[in-house]
Amino acid sequence: MLSYQDNKTLTRTGAGTPMGEVLRRYWIPALMSEELPHPDCPQVRVKLLGEELIAFRDTSGRVGLVDEYCPHRRVSLFYGRNEECGIRCAYHGWKFDVDGKCVDLPSEPAESNFKSKIRIKSYPTEERGGVIWAYMGHPDLKPELPEQEWMMVADSQRYISKKIQECNYFQALEGGIDSSHVSILHSGSVANLGVSSKSNSTTLLAKDTAPRFEVMETEYGLLIGARRDADEDNYYWRITQFIMPWYTMIPPFGGAPRGGHAWVPMDDEHCWVWSWSWTPGRDLTKEEIDQMAAGAGIHAKVIPGTFRTVANLENDFLIDRDMQKRGESFAGIFGVGMEDHAVQVSAGSVADRSLERLGTSDTAIIKARRRLLDAVRVNEKGGAVPALDAESHRVRAASVLLPKGMPFHEGAKDALRLAEKDFEAV
Ligand code: FES
Ligand SMILES: [Fe+2]
Known part of the structure; x- marks a missing residue:
């Protein structure tokens, strides 16, 4: 739950508003x-x-x-x-x-x-x-331009899309941070992300739908570990970053392209959802690009010449009750990104957070709100807000099996940081 005032501060982004001024630092x-x-x-x-x-x-x-x-x-x-x-x-x-x-x-x-x-x-x-x-x-x-991995790879290794979502940016950003919905909302559709048959991530996700969260504050924002039971000796960790002020990274599924988003205010009732997919060690295949262009996975099909999605609020996101019954999509909506889009928008253009009931799986969301509200206070005092330097952005999300008892940020250390050598290679 959030007070009326804090909700207003978080969600108003016009020139001269406290959050608007923070976002204009980036x-x-x-x-x-x-x-x-x-x-x-x-x-x-x-x-x-x-x-x-x-x-x-x-x-x-x-x-x-x-x-x-x-x-x-x-x-x-x-x-x-x-x-x-x-x-x-x-x-x-x-x-x-x-x-x-x-x-x-x-x-x-x-x-x-x-x-x-x-x-x-x-x-x-x-x-x-x-x-x-x-x-x-x-x-x-004026700060440095961010240096995220997708920005630095060759054009042939990257696919980008952009769409308009009919809700406030923060509501959409919360969806990107919240890793617990993956086991439910995306349970039927995660295969659309191009998950290789060799990857057992879907099985592991389905096996434990109530992950335990560990959230660490970092210099750039948050490092979020979602822990699921894998077997007697190991946990399956899906580790993701929230980078201030609006970036989220998606942990990889097997050899499928990596993914991430930016959730940028268009105005206070609409946001730009940026989605990027990239393959660090190889070019994207034609098949992968064709699928993304058709709106599969995190991308969306837009009305030609616009950034409005074909499935949208006015047509109930083309909900297909048979597809929902068959379990191909838990919400009956095509595409992982559109499943997110539909449920996020359904909370209204600006959700009333004074009415919500948060559980333990919402820890990361609570901390993300704090980071942004803290940034408002810091900015008002003329201080430096997080992640203004290029270096802060050189991180990777990870999905790993780690022995029980091993702290996730230790066990996955190498997988989470884009090393200098990787960076030069891309
Ligand atoms: S030049 Fe007159 S309105 Fe633009
Ligand atoms: Fe999602």
Whole structure:
């Protein structure tokens, strides 16, 4: 349970809100690079943390991220022209470069110096790992870009998707942290993750549906160990990270691609769900890519030209009661990611956490809330929030069998850290 005030603090992310200010300390995955495929391609709308923005790639390939609305008379730049190193408003032709500087103002006399006084709100961007990153915070506090494994592998080893989910970012993030639902909600569908027949993780997950949690606070966020009974001598540990402020890692299933998410506020009632799959030692196969593009596993099928999922709130996520009865999906919804999506959204656009009843399996969620609320206090005092450095992000989730009595973070130490040598190799 969470007080009304804490729930509000956690879930409001607009400019000037306490959490909004914390989230603006970090680089934000804003767009897929492929959304702006070439110089002077059509600009796109993107909403982040309640701010309506336009992204464009200029003639020299640089990416601009500016206010959607022209500072003259507030017309949307979506209808403007992306040409000759700037975006030009369709109404009176005011033109802005990627840094937000007004570079042409044809509606005013040539001798006027009005142009030099005009700027449009703009945010710095960087590109890495197939993603355009945005920084929306104070210019003097810009941190390092994260260095997560999926960002550093070759393009042929990575698949990325992005979708809109109809609920607050934190509700979705909680689902990514909560490892106990895997044995129930995903009991029928985990095979869709491409689990190899040699992997016994599905059997182990089904065998013990009430994992014991051990949660450690780390410099980047949380390290979460979920322990299940395996046999007389061993426990099966699924170990995952929550990296501030919105990343979660998924423990691997056999030789299947690794996976992770970012849960980024679009506004307070919608979030961007980023999903990445990658294979550290090899290229993804065509079959794997085709399956992901069809919405299997953690990815989702979207309506072409949009990031809205085909199965969505309005159509009850295409729930199939026969599939549910047959046990192919516990919720009767296709795809692991869409099972999560449906149940998370069903709690309302912003869940009322003052009404919930939390159990022992919710320990990690309780701690994640604390980390974010602590970050609000630290930020208000002008301190440094966690995981601003690239190095903090060099971690891996793991699934391992460990002898009973062995602390999970000791036993799985090598599997959890992306070693310098791995990092150079990727
Ligand atoms: S409204 Fe954009 S130039 Fe006038
Ligand atoms: Fe899930």
